[in-house]
Amino acid sequence: MNEKAPGTGLLGEQSAVRTMTLDDVRLTYAVDGAMGVHPHVFFPFLPAGYWEGRPGTLNRQGQIVMSVGGLLVERGGRRLLIDAGLGPQRGVNPLGAVNSGALPDTLAALGCDCADIDTVAFTHLHADHTGWAFTQNADGTYRKTFPAARYLVAEAEWAPFGRGDSLPAATPAAVLEQLAATRTLAADDEEIFPGVRTVVTPGHSPGHTSYIITSSTGKRLIALGDAFHIPAQLGNPEWPSLPDIDGDAVLAARRRLMQELGQPDTVGFACHFGDRAFGRLTRTASGRDDWDPVPATAILPAPRQLDD
Numbered sequence: 001m002n003e004k005a006p007g008t009g010l011l012g013e014q015s016a017v018r019t020m021t022l023d024d025v026r027l028t029y030a031v032d033g034a035m036g037v038h039p040h041v042f043f044p045f046l047p048a049g050y051w052e053g054r055p056g057t058l059n060r061q062g063q064i065v066m067s068v069g070g071l072l073v074e075r076g077g078r079r080l081l082i083d084a085g086l087g088p089q090r091g092v093n094p095l096g097a098v099n100s101g102a103l104p105d106t107l108a109a110l111g112c113d114c115a116d117i118d119t120v121a122f123t124h125l126h127a128d129h130t131g132w133a134f135t136q137n138a139d140g141t142y143r144k145t146f147p148a149a150r151y152l153v154a155e156a157e158w159a160p161f162g163r164g165d166s167l168p169a170a171t172p173a174a175v176l177e178q179l180a181a182t183r184t185l186a187a188d189d190e191e192i193f194p195g196v197r198t199v200v201t202p203g204h205s206p207g208h209t210s211y212i213i214t215s216s217t218g219k220r221l222i223a224l225g226d227a228f229h230i231p232a233q234l235g236n237p238e239w240p241s242l243p244d245i246d247g248d249a250v251l252a253a254r255r256r257l258m259q260e261l262g263q264p265d266t267v268g269f270a271c272h273f274g275d276r277a278f279g280r281l282t283r284t285a286s287g288r289d290d291w292d293p294v295p296a297t298a299i300l301p302a303p304r305q306l307d308d
Protein backbone atom coordinates (compact mmCIF):
# COMPACT_ATOMS: atom_id res chain seq x y z
CA MET A 1 0.00 0.00 0.00
CA ASN A 2 1.45 3.37 -0.98
CA GLU A 3 1.69 6.01 1.66
CA LYS A 4 -0.04 9.06 0.26
CA ALA A 5 -0.55 12.53 1.56
CA PRO A 6 -3.87 13.38 3.14
CA GLY A 7 -6.28 15.13 0.79
CA THR A 8 -9.91 15.94 0.17
CA GLY A 9 -12.23 14.61 -2.53
CA LEU A 10 -15.27 15.89 -4.36
CA LEU A 11 -18.88 15.89 -3.29
CA GLY A 12 -19.92 14.52 -6.70
CA GLU A 13 -17.70 11.43 -6.48
CA GLN A 14 -18.02 8.14 -4.60
CA SER A 15 -15.89 8.03 -1.46
CA ALA A 16 -12.40 6.60 -1.55
CA VAL A 17 -11.34 4.48 1.42
CA ARG A 18 -9.92 7.33 3.49
CA THR A 19 -8.24 7.21 6.85
CA MET A 20 -7.21 9.70 9.50
CA THR A 21 -5.71 9.46 12.95
CA LEU A 22 -6.63 11.31 16.12
CA ASP A 23 -3.78 10.59 18.53
CA ASP A 24 -4.24 6.92 19.50
CA VAL A 25 -7.37 6.34 17.39
CA ARG A 26 -7.33 5.38 13.72
CA LEU A 27 -10.54 6.13 11.82
CA THR A 28 -11.15 4.69 8.37
CA TYR A 29 -14.16 4.85 6.08
CA ALA A 30 -14.49 1.17 5.13
CA VAL A 31 -16.52 1.70 1.96
CA ASP A 32 -19.02 -0.97 0.90
CA GLY A 33 -20.13 0.62 -2.33
CA ALA A 34 -21.83 3.28 -4.35
CA MET A 35 -25.29 4.75 -4.08
CA GLY A 36 -26.83 7.53 -6.17
CA VAL A 37 -30.19 9.13 -5.41
CA HIS A 38 -32.42 11.33 -7.54
CA PRO A 39 -32.25 14.79 -5.94
CA HIS A 40 -35.90 15.66 -6.44
CA VAL A 41 -37.04 12.29 -5.05
CA PHE A 42 -34.87 12.27 -1.93
CA PHE A 43 -35.23 16.03 -1.25
CA PRO A 44 -38.70 16.94 -2.50
CA PHE A 45 -38.91 20.08 -0.35
CA LEU A 46 -35.77 21.94 -1.41
CA PRO A 47 -36.17 25.31 -3.18
CA ALA A 48 -36.95 25.05 -6.90
CA GLY A 49 -33.81 25.27 -9.00
CA TYR A 50 -31.49 24.41 -6.11
CA TRP A 51 -29.75 21.51 -7.86
CA GLU A 52 -29.68 23.11 -11.29
CA GLY A 53 -27.46 25.82 -9.83
CA ARG A 54 -25.02 23.30 -8.36
CA PRO A 55 -24.07 20.78 -11.06
CA GLY A 56 -20.75 19.93 -9.34
CA THR A 57 -22.60 18.34 -6.45
CA LEU A 58 -24.15 15.65 -8.69
CA ASN A 59 -22.69 12.73 -10.64
CA ARG A 60 -22.85 12.31 -14.41
CA GLN A 61 -26.27 10.70 -14.09
CA GLY A 62 -27.56 13.79 -12.28
CA GLN A 63 -27.77 11.93 -8.96
CA ILE A 64 -26.56 12.87 -5.50
CA VAL A 65 -23.59 10.67 -4.59
CA MET A 66 -24.06 8.81 -1.31
CA SER A 67 -21.45 6.17 -0.64
CA VAL A 68 -22.29 3.41 1.86
CA GLY A 69 -20.07 1.55 4.31
CA GLY A 70 -18.91 1.58 7.91
CA LEU A 71 -16.52 3.62 10.02
CA LEU A 72 -13.71 1.40 11.29
CA VAL A 73 -12.43 2.63 14.66
CA GLU A 74 -9.11 1.07 15.76
CA ARG A 75 -7.73 1.67 19.22
CA GLY A 76 -5.41 -0.28 21.48
CA GLY A 77 -5.62 -3.43 19.37
CA ARG A 78 -9.43 -3.39 19.37
CA ARG A 79 -11.74 -2.72 16.45
CA LEU A 80 -15.19 -1.16 16.34
CA LEU A 81 -17.27 -0.90 13.16
CA ILE A 82 -19.99 1.76 13.12
CA ASP A 83 -22.60 0.58 10.58
CA ALA A 84 -22.32 -2.29 8.12
CA GLY A 85 -23.05 -0.92 4.65
CA LEU A 86 -25.76 -2.02 2.22
CA GLY A 87 -24.46 -5.50 1.39
CA PRO A 88 -24.31 -7.14 -2.03
CA GLN A 89 -26.79 -5.21 -4.17
CA ARG A 90 -26.74 -3.85 -7.66
CA GLY A 91 -29.34 -2.17 -9.83
CA VAL A 92 -31.77 0.70 -10.05
CA ASN A 93 -34.60 1.43 -7.65
CA PRO A 94 -37.16 4.22 -7.21
CA LEU A 95 -34.64 6.28 -5.24
CA GLY A 96 -31.79 5.91 -7.74
CA ALA A 97 -29.14 3.23 -8.17
CA VAL A 98 -26.76 1.11 -6.09
CA ASN A 99 -23.67 -1.03 -6.60
CA SER A 100 -22.40 -2.35 -3.29
CA GLY A 101 -21.04 -5.36 -1.45
CA ALA A 102 -17.31 -4.63 -1.12
CA LEU A 103 -17.13 -4.19 2.67
CA PRO A 104 -15.40 -7.49 3.59
CA ASP A 105 -12.89 -7.01 0.76
CA THR A 106 -12.28 -3.43 1.84
CA LEU A 107 -11.67 -4.55 5.42
CA ALA A 108 -9.32 -7.31 4.21
CA ALA A 109 -7.35 -4.76 2.19
CA LEU A 110 -7.03 -2.74 5.41
CA GLY A 111 -5.56 -5.80 7.14
CA CYS A 112 -8.74 -6.47 9.10
CA ASP A 113 -10.54 -9.81 9.04
CA CYS A 114 -14.26 -9.73 9.83
CA ALA A 115 -13.44 -11.88 12.87
CA ASP A 116 -11.11 -9.16 14.20
CA ILE A 117 -13.99 -6.77 14.88
CA ASP A 118 -15.20 -6.99 18.47
CA THR A 119 -18.04 -4.45 18.34
CA VAL A 120 -20.49 -3.46 15.61
CA ALA A 121 -22.59 -0.41 16.54
CA PHE A 122 -25.48 0.69 14.34
CA THR A 123 -26.51 4.32 13.92
CA HIS A 124 -29.95 3.04 12.91
CA LEU A 125 -31.67 0.09 11.26
CA HIS A 126 -32.03 1.26 7.66
CA ALA A 127 -30.97 -1.22 5.01
CA ASP A 128 -27.93 0.78 3.91
CA HIS A 129 -26.47 0.63 7.42
CA THR A 130 -27.11 -3.02 8.30
CA GLY A 131 -26.48 -4.78 4.97
CA TRP A 132 -23.50 -6.85 6.09
CA ALA A 133 -24.70 -7.60 9.63
CA PHE A 134 -25.59 -11.15 8.59
CA THR A 135 -24.55 -13.42 5.74
CA GLN A 136 -26.92 -16.02 4.33
CA ASN A 137 -25.72 -19.62 4.31
CA ALA A 138 -26.36 -22.05 1.44
CA ASP A 139 -29.23 -23.64 3.43
CA GLY A 140 -30.98 -20.28 3.83
CA THR A 141 -30.02 -19.72 7.47
CA TYR A 142 -27.94 -16.75 8.52
CA ARG A 143 -24.72 -16.25 10.40
CA LYS A 144 -23.14 -13.11 11.84
CA THR A 145 -20.73 -11.65 9.31
CA PHE A 146 -18.62 -10.43 12.25
CA PRO A 147 -18.69 -13.57 14.40
CA ALA A 148 -16.79 -12.23 17.41
CA ALA A 149 -18.60 -8.90 17.62
CA ARG A 150 -21.26 -7.61 19.97
CA TYR A 151 -24.01 -6.03 17.87
CA LEU A 152 -25.21 -2.82 19.50
CA VAL A 153 -28.47 -0.98 18.81
CA ALA A 154 -29.92 1.86 20.87
CA GLU A 155 -32.91 0.84 22.98
CA ALA A 156 -34.98 3.61 21.38
CA GLU A 157 -34.11 2.39 17.88
CA TRP A 158 -35.00 -1.20 18.68
CA ALA A 159 -38.23 -0.47 20.59
CA PRO A 160 -40.65 -0.30 17.61
CA PHE A 161 -39.24 -3.49 16.08
CA GLY A 162 -39.43 -5.18 19.46
CA ARG A 163 -43.17 -4.35 19.41
CA GLY A 164 -43.51 -5.79 15.92
CA ASP A 165 -43.97 -2.43 14.17
CA SER A 166 -42.62 -2.12 10.66
CA LEU A 167 -41.17 1.14 9.47
CA PRO A 168 -40.44 2.50 6.00
CA ALA A 169 -36.89 2.11 4.69
CA ALA A 170 -36.07 -0.35 7.45
CA THR A 171 -33.92 -3.42 7.33
CA PRO A 172 -35.48 -6.59 5.80
CA ALA A 173 -37.47 -8.78 8.18
CA ALA A 174 -34.96 -11.62 8.00
CA VAL A 175 -32.20 -9.33 9.27
CA LEU A 176 -34.43 -7.98 12.06
CA GLU A 177 -35.18 -11.54 13.17
CA GLN A 178 -31.47 -12.26 13.37
CA LEU A 179 -30.84 -9.02 15.23
CA ALA A 180 -33.61 -9.84 17.71
CA ALA A 181 -31.61 -12.90 18.76
CA THR A 182 -28.19 -11.30 18.83
CA ARG A 183 -28.37 -7.57 19.58
CA THR A 184 -27.28 -5.84 22.74
CA LEU A 185 -29.25 -2.72 23.62
CA ALA A 186 -27.42 0.52 24.35
CA ALA A 187 -28.64 3.55 26.28
CA ASP A 188 -28.06 7.23 25.58
CA ASP A 189 -24.65 8.56 26.66
CA GLU A 190 -23.31 5.04 27.18
CA GLU A 191 -19.65 4.17 26.61
CA ILE A 192 -19.84 1.24 24.16
CA PHE A 193 -16.12 0.98 23.31
CA PRO A 194 -13.08 2.67 24.91
CA GLY A 195 -13.64 6.41 24.44
CA VAL A 196 -16.79 6.00 22.33
CA ARG A 197 -20.16 7.22 23.65
CA THR A 198 -23.67 7.11 22.22
CA VAL A 199 -25.70 10.24 21.55
CA VAL A 200 -29.26 9.20 20.79
CA THR A 201 -30.50 11.65 18.16
CA PRO A 202 -33.96 10.46 17.03
CA GLY A 203 -35.89 11.90 14.11
CA HIS A 204 -34.45 10.26 11.02
CA SER A 205 -35.46 6.99 12.69
CA PRO A 206 -36.95 6.17 16.14
CA GLY A 207 -33.64 5.98 17.99
CA HIS A 208 -31.07 7.14 15.48
CA THR A 209 -27.74 7.22 17.29
CA SER A 210 -24.62 9.28 16.73
CA TYR A 211 -21.30 8.30 18.30
CA ILE A 212 -18.69 10.59 19.82
CA ILE A 213 -15.16 9.19 19.74
CA THR A 214 -12.62 10.92 22.00
CA SER A 215 -8.85 10.48 21.68
CA SER A 216 -6.28 10.34 24.47
CA THR A 217 -5.79 14.14 24.36
CA GLY A 218 -9.46 15.03 23.94
CA LYS A 219 -9.69 15.33 20.16
CA ARG A 220 -13.08 14.17 18.96
CA LEU A 221 -14.83 12.69 15.96
CA ILE A 222 -18.61 12.54 15.76
CA ALA A 223 -20.09 9.80 13.57
CA LEU A 224 -23.23 11.58 12.39
CA GLY A 225 -25.09 8.62 10.86
CA ASP A 226 -28.00 9.88 8.76
CA ALA A 227 -28.69 13.04 10.77
CA PHE A 228 -27.44 14.81 7.64
CA HIS A 229 -27.53 13.49 4.05
CA ILE A 230 -26.00 16.48 2.26
CA PRO A 231 -23.68 19.20 3.59
CA ALA A 232 -26.27 21.85 2.69
CA GLN A 233 -28.39 20.59 5.60
CA LEU A 234 -25.82 22.10 7.99
CA GLY A 235 -26.68 25.56 6.69
CA ASN A 236 -30.35 24.68 6.23
CA PRO A 237 -31.12 22.27 9.08
CA GLU A 238 -34.84 22.59 8.39
CA TRP A 239 -34.45 20.82 5.03
CA PRO A 240 -35.80 17.28 5.50
CA SER A 241 -34.66 14.05 3.86
CA LEU A 242 -37.27 11.72 2.40
CA PRO A 243 -36.88 8.87 4.96
CA ASP A 244 -37.04 11.15 8.07
CA ILE A 245 -39.93 10.10 10.30
CA ASP A 246 -40.13 13.17 12.58
CA GLY A 247 -39.14 16.57 11.20
CA ASP A 248 -39.16 18.42 14.53
CA ALA A 249 -36.96 15.76 16.11
CA VAL A 250 -34.57 15.86 13.14
CA LEU A 251 -34.21 19.61 13.59
CA ALA A 252 -33.47 19.17 17.31
CA ALA A 253 -30.99 16.38 16.53
CA ARG A 254 -29.18 18.52 13.97
CA ARG A 255 -28.98 21.49 16.33
CA ARG A 256 -27.60 19.27 19.06
CA LEU A 257 -25.00 17.74 16.74
CA MET A 258 -23.98 21.10 15.28
CA GLN A 259 -23.46 22.40 18.79
CA GLU A 260 -21.14 19.42 19.38
CA LEU A 261 -19.40 19.91 16.02
CA GLY A 262 -18.77 23.54 16.97
CA GLN A 263 -16.64 22.51 19.96
CA PRO A 264 -12.83 22.77 19.59
CA ASP A 265 -10.85 19.88 18.06
CA THR A 266 -13.97 18.18 16.68
CA VAL A 267 -14.30 16.48 13.30
CA GLY A 268 -17.48 15.01 11.82
CA PHE A 269 -17.99 11.84 9.80
CA ALA A 270 -20.95 11.77 7.40
CA CYS A 271 -21.01 8.56 5.37
CA HIS A 272 -23.26 9.89 2.57
CA PHE A 273 -21.34 13.13 1.79
CA GLY A 274 -19.75 11.87 -1.46
CA ASP A 275 -15.95 11.82 -1.15
CA ARG A 276 -16.09 14.35 1.69
CA ALA A 277 -17.10 12.10 4.56
CA PHE A 278 -14.63 13.66 7.01
CA GLY A 279 -15.23 17.34 7.68
CA ARG A 280 -15.54 20.19 10.12
CA LEU A 281 -18.26 22.70 10.81
CA THR A 282 -17.36 26.04 9.31
CA ARG A 283 -19.14 29.31 8.58
CA THR A 284 -19.29 30.86 5.13
CA ALA A 285 -18.69 34.56 4.44
CA SER A 286 -22.47 35.00 4.37
CA GLY A 287 -22.70 33.60 7.89
CA ARG A 288 -24.19 30.23 6.99
CA ASP A 289 -22.96 26.99 8.57
CA ASP A 290 -21.21 24.69 6.13
CA TRP A 291 -19.01 21.59 5.89
CA ASP A 292 -15.28 22.04 5.42
CA PRO A 293 -13.74 18.73 4.30
CA VAL A 294 -10.86 17.56 6.49
CA PRO A 295 -7.88 16.03 4.66
CA ALA A 296 -7.75 12.25 5.03
CA THR A 297 -5.46 9.80 3.28
CA ALA A 298 -7.05 7.86 0.40
CA ILE A 299 -5.53 4.41 0.80
CA LEU A 300 -7.80 2.72 -1.76
CA PRO A 301 -9.98 4.14 -4.52
CA ALA A 302 -13.75 3.88 -4.28
CA PRO A 303 -14.33 0.10 -4.52
CA ARG A 304 -17.49 0.39 -6.67
CA GLN A 305 -18.93 2.85 -9.15
CA LEU A 306 -22.52 3.03 -10.34
CA ASP A 307 -21.50 2.47 -13.96
CA ASP A 308 -19.09 -0.45 -13.32
Ligand SMILES: [Zn+2]
Pocket residue numbers: 124126204226243
Ligand atom coordinates in the same frame (compact mmCIF):
# COMPACT_ATOMS: atom_id res chain seq x y z
ZN1 LIG B 1 -31.12 6.16 7.08
